[in-house]
Amino acid sequence: MFGQENDVQVLVVGGGIAGLSTALMLGRSLIRCCIVDGGSSYLGDDVSVHNFITNDGLTKSNLLGKGRSDLGKYDTVEYVEDKVVSLEKTALGYKAACAGGRIVTTDKIVFATGIAIRPDQLGITGIQDVFGTSLFTCPYCHGFEFRGKNITVLSSSENDWHFLSLLAGWSRNINFVTDGTPVPASMLEKFATISDGEIFETPVDEIVHTDGMVSEVVLKSGDRLPTDVMFMSELPNSTANDLIDALGIQKVMHPQLKKPVYETDPVGRTRMRDIFIIGDAKTGFSTLVGAAHEGTLAGVMMVNDFVEQRMMCA
Numbered sequence: 001m002f003g004q005e006n007d008v009q010v011l012v013v014g015g016g017i018a019g020l021s022t023a024l025m026l027g028r029s030l031i032r033c034c035i036v037d038g039g040s041s042y043l044g045d046d047v048s049v050h051n052f053i054t055n056d057g058l059t060k061s062n063l064l065g066k067g068r069s070d071l072g073k074y075d076t077v078e079y080v081e082d083k084v085v086s087l088e089k090t091a092l093g094y095k096a097a098c099a100g101g102r103i104v105t106t107d108k109i110v111f112a113t114g115i116a117i118r119p120d121q122l123g124i125t126g127i128q129d130v131f132g133t134s135l136f137t138c139p140y141c142h143g144f145e146f147r148g149k150n151i152t153v154l155s156s157s158e159n160d161w162h163f164l165s166l167l168a169g170w171s172r173n174i175n176f177v178t179d180g181t182p183v184p185a186s187m188l189e190k191f192a193t194i195s196d197g198e199i200f201e202t203p204v205d206e207i208v209h210t211d212g213m214v215s216e217v218v219l220k221s222g223d224r225l226p227t228d229v230m231f232m233s234e235l236p237n238s239t240a241n242d243l244i245d246a247l248g249i250q251k252v253m254h255p256q257l258k259k260p261v262y263e264t265d266p267v268g269r270t271r272m273r274d275i276f277i278i279g280d281a282k283t284g285f286s287t288l289v290g291a292a293h294e295g296t297l298a299g300v301m302m303v304n305d306f307v308e309q310r311m312m313c314a
């Protein structure tokens with residue numbers, strides 16, 4: 001094995017903000033890395049994203065395009081449009097295979113693979129079409145654009161009341177719809193203090209929209225709710241990732257998020273020292289600036305690993 005080396009020192013799986021930020025840190029530190037991105041995004045190309053200072057209001061595709069162009073300056077970073085489909089351990093590290101046939105051998109791997117969000121699992125006609133365009137989960141990210149507008153909130157978690165109170169800061173025109181589950185009397189009274197809208201205890205039949213922009217939420221009762229934007233505090237989602245699972249990395253209960261997440265230290269390092277998990281793949285919802293931060297930190301940790309390795313060999 002002496003004298004042999006892997007194609008790259010770090011393989012970054014996923015080219016969202018987390019992966020791009022890691023690659024930037026690595027590229028500027030002269031670490032050879034390859035970033036492979038499968039390209040699918042839950043956001044429409046022309047939907048703007050917010051709360052990322054200096055980039056507020058850019059579309060996600062513009063934001064990621066800017067990131068890729070930043071990386072273009074660094075010879076040590078290669079960006080590949082493909083999907084990593086399998087990984088295997090080798091004597092020198094890991095070997096990854098991409099759907100397009102490309103093989104990459106590497107010392108370390110960073111998973112920045114995001115989260116799979118599946119509104120379609122709710123079985124509501126039209127819901128997948130409006131997701132990311134006029135159905136959101138984060139009021140901080142998308143409340144401002146719909147201030148004063150008609151908001152329909154679909155009940156989705158025990159967090160509903162806090163969520164409604166939060167949204168009331170942007171508009172009092174909020175209708176709240178449950179799947180038929182009765183709303184507790186205490187909440188019925190409080191609702192009138194934050195909203196001029198109504199509560200409906202009837203499942204949704206259909207979401208009427210034009211090019212992803214909702215106009216009406218139609219209930220099974222026949223009620224039609226004029227709607228400019230929909231919010232849900234939770235949508236069916238999963239951070240489960242076959243590649244990570246195949247490496248034997250376990251999930252643990254996150255004390256604050258109260259859901260299982262892959263076990264890592266605060267900077268995303270797993271028990272397998274050379275494997276990191278960052279961004280939404282780790283937290284479920286990092287935000288853009290949070291994902292950038294996580295990517296940068298993981299990059300620093302890996303650079304330090306390589307420095308230590310160099311010192312040991314010196």
Ligand SMILES: Cc1cc2nc3c(=O)[nH]c(=O)nc-3n(C[C@H](O)[C@H](O)[C@H](O)COP(=O)(O)OP(=O)(O)OC[C@H]3O[C@@H](n4cnc5c(N)ncnc54)[C@H](O)[C@@H]3O)c2cc1C
Pocket residue numbers: 013014015016017018019036037038039040041042043048049050051052082083084085112113114115117131132135136137138141142278279280281285286287288289291
């Ligand atoms: C509807 C919606 C709107 C949002 N709006 C905002 C906002 O306005 N502001 C904000 O701060 N946050 C917002 N967020 C949250 C923010 O988008 C995420 O927290 C952030 O994008 C996480 O970045 P990431 O790099 O971890 O994952 P992602 O951006 O999801 O990137 C993961 C990438 O990995 C790729 N990938 C996955 N598996 C593989 C594989 N096997 N091989 C190759 N590539 C792979 C995917 O194709 C994807 O490109 C929003 C989230 C949603 C759902």
